[in-house]
Amino acid sequence: MTMAVQGNPLDQCPDGENWFGMQGFGTGQRAVPGDASVGRFPTRTVAIGPMAIGGGRPRLLQSMVNVSPGEKDRFLRAVDRLLAVDCRLIRLALANRRDLSNFLSLLRFLPRDGVAYVADLHFGSELALAALDVCEKVRINPGNFGIFRTRPWREYDNASFAKERELVAGQARTFFQKAAKMNRAVRIGCNGGSIAGRMRWRHGDSALLASMEEMVAWAREVGMENLVISLKASDCRRTVEWNRMAVRRMAEFGWDYPLHLGVTEAGCGVAGLVRGAIGIGTLVSAGMGDTLRLSLAEAPEREVEFCRTLLAFLDRYPFPPVEFGKKSVAIVDGCADLCIDPCASDRDMALLGIVHRILSAPQLRTVAIGRGRCEEWRREVVEWTLQCCGWGNFRTEIIACPTCGRTTYDVAAAADAVRVRLGNLPNVRIAVMGCVVNGVGEMGDADYGYIGCGKGRVNLYRKGICLLRSVPEKNAIDVLEEWIYSDGKVCGRL
Ligand code: SF4
Incomplete structure (x- = not known):
């Protein structure tokens, strides 16, 4: 048509x-x-x-x-x-x-x-x-x-x-x-x-x-x-x-x-x-x-x-239009504009329900996480929702490529390892990419890059520049952590 x-x-x-x-x-x-x-x-x-x-x-x-x-x-x-x-x-x-x-x-x-x-x-x-x-x-x-x-x-x-x-x-x-x-x-x-x-x-x-x-x-x-x-x-x-x-x-x-x-x-x-x-x-x-x-x-x-x-x-439940970055929302204990209590449905539906509730509250200034089941998970969903909308800054932005036929290592495992070690640094952006063919371009404006370059080996980038080549994967996160500390970026809840 x-x-x-x-x-x-x-x-x-x-x-x-x-x-x-x-x-x-x-x-x-x-x-x-x-x-x-x-x-x-x-x-x-x-x-x-x-x-x-x-x-x-x-x-x-x-x-x-x-x-x-x-x-x-x-x-x-x-x-x-x-x-x-x-x-x-x-x-x-x-x-x-x-x-x-x-x-x-x-x-x-x-x-x-x-x-x-x-x-x-x-x-x-x-x-x-x-x-x-x-x-x-x-x-x-x-x-x-x-x-x-x-x-x-x-x-x-x-x-x-x-x-x-x-x-x-x-x-x-x-x-x-x-x-x-x-x-x-x-x-x-x-x-x-x-x-x-x-x-x-x-x-x-x-x-x-x-x-x-x-x-x-x-x-x-x-x-x-x-x-x-x-x-x-x-x-x-x-x-x-x-x-x-x-x-x-x-x-x-x-x-x-x-x-x-x-x-x-x-x-x-x-x-x-x-x-x-x-x-x-x-x-x-x-x-x-x-x-x-x-x-x-x-x-x-x-x-x-x-x-x-x-x-x-x-x-x-369609999402309303989002006003990205137009306000600041805090996560508080106790009394708040919105309280995210334990929800009964399956995880994906529960996640979408939380996102929907946050996006649909136009005057939202504070969110509380109710005590009980999956409290940490609900907090994570709330933090990411606020961060994605530009309404708060809580965690390290870890972008990871979806992998494709060009991938040479387990990107998901590497991204998760990066998240576990370095996941709580607001204002830090780390890219974990599967290959050097597109990874360098795709990591865009990340502060640090972790790009596969062969079996069990990665190239490490700082501000888009490759500083270390062919680092064994087992040492790579240590190096990133050192760089992050020496760049004075540690200001979160690490
Ligand atoms: S970075 Fe490389 S491996 Fe990852 S999706 Fe892009 S082309 Fe595929």
């Missing part, structure tokens, strides 16, 4: 939520699954092999296989586990030609009915072109498409900007032309951690949005319209803001591409779930999103299960 939107109705909508002035949109009225006329950002249908997203369909859940296609048995078992939780859009990382040919040889063992496979690619364009021959959908990253090394943004000038742009444009047009001809779907997947230096130099804070618009424009030039858009960050605030802006810009241009929602490198445990709940839940409650993926550093099927619970919860 295509719906051209005239003007920018947001100008008449000070709360920024009632995107299209549609009755019921952003006012708490729920979208009826499958009914595009009520409450959903109207998008076209994008066909992905036997699947389709957009056009008001129920939101499709997806996840990513975290095993290389070279490991045949493990890869097939990982796909089976995703199918067992009814994940029908399955992504896989392709690092090189070998991965692609390994996947091709596995296709005869994989179900093809009612399931579509999505290639996830970074850098260069040749592999992306080849992946179109094999996969129903290809995800490209505008931040590194066509270029193997993006320069620091300060090094650009008009001439180098134009030269690189021309190079990328040529490769993008060729890629989109083939995608259109083969009727493939393409996701233009923009990540806050991998914005091209050229775009930063030219567009500053709006570089991510400009990257998306530039790619879409090149696709449209060659008649490629089977597009899905995503804009992700590892924090909820930027994820929500970027998607709000993307919808606003799409409305201005009359574009109607489905949105893939997600919080990237959300991490693990309560922090990852709360980040996902707020980042994705706020957007879904405002009528956005046609497909979801929460990037947890946990089993891929866990992502699917949590997103399914989240959608079911939001259907009954």
Whole structure:
């Protein structure tokens, strides 16, 4: 379904939520699954092999296989586990030609009915072109498409900007032309951690949005319209803001591409779930999103299960718009505006219930944690909810990549070990990443980085600079701890 939107109705909508002035949109009225006329950002249908997203369909859940296609048995078992939780859009990382040919040889063992496979690619364009021959959908990253090394943004000038742009444009047009001809779907997947230096130099804070618009424009030039858009960050605030802006810009241009929602490198445990709940839940409650993926550093099927619970919860209890960073909320003992008592339902539902109660209390200044069952767990959920909304600062921000076929070590275990040792440091941000290929870019503005570089070995970063290479994993947290102490960052409840 295509719906051209005239003007920018947001100008008449000070709360920024009632995107299209549609009755019921952003006012708490729920979208009826499958009914595009009520409450959903109207998008076209994008066909992905036997699947389709957009056009008001129920939101499709997806996840990513975290095993290389070279490991045949493990890869097939990982796909089976995703199918067992009814994940029908399955992504896989392709690092090189070998991965692609390994996947091709596995296709005869994989179900093809009612399931579509999505290639996830970074850098260069040749592999992306080849992946179109094999996969129903290809995800490209505008931040590194066509270029193997993006320069620091300060090094650009008009001439180098134009030269690189021309190079990328040529490769993008060729890629989109083939995608259109083969009727493939393409996701233009923009990540806050991998914005091209050229775009930063030219567009500053709006570089991510400009990257998306530039790619879409090149696709449209060659008649490629089977597009899905995503804009992700590892924090909820930027994820929500970027998607709000993307919808606003799409409305201005009359574009109607489905949105893939997600919080990237959300991490693990309560922090990852709360980040996902707020980042994705706020957007879904405002009528956005046609497909979801929460990037947890946990089993891929866990992502699917949590997103399914989240959608079911939001259907009954949509989240209100969040005013990120606009107030400060304290956790107190005794009398408070809101008391979080033990709750009876299962853990995920209980977590969503706590998040919902906090977001729905507009005058909230104090929260108390009632005594009793799961007290520490409830405190953690409350702290993360407040921290994700920018209403308090309680714990170390640990971002961890969701892992993929490029991972060389147990990221979830490492992230958990970092959390146990260094988890109570407000104002410290640590990134735990699976590989050096994208990890360096993806860790963005972390204070410290822990990036796998081979079996049992990691590179350690401080303020984006690699200071120690190939450190045995067993010593890595000691080094981080030493750096944190020597940087004078210990001010929490350690
Ligand atoms: S950092 Fe590397 S291993 Fe982790 S998800 Fe990104 S590409 Fe995969």
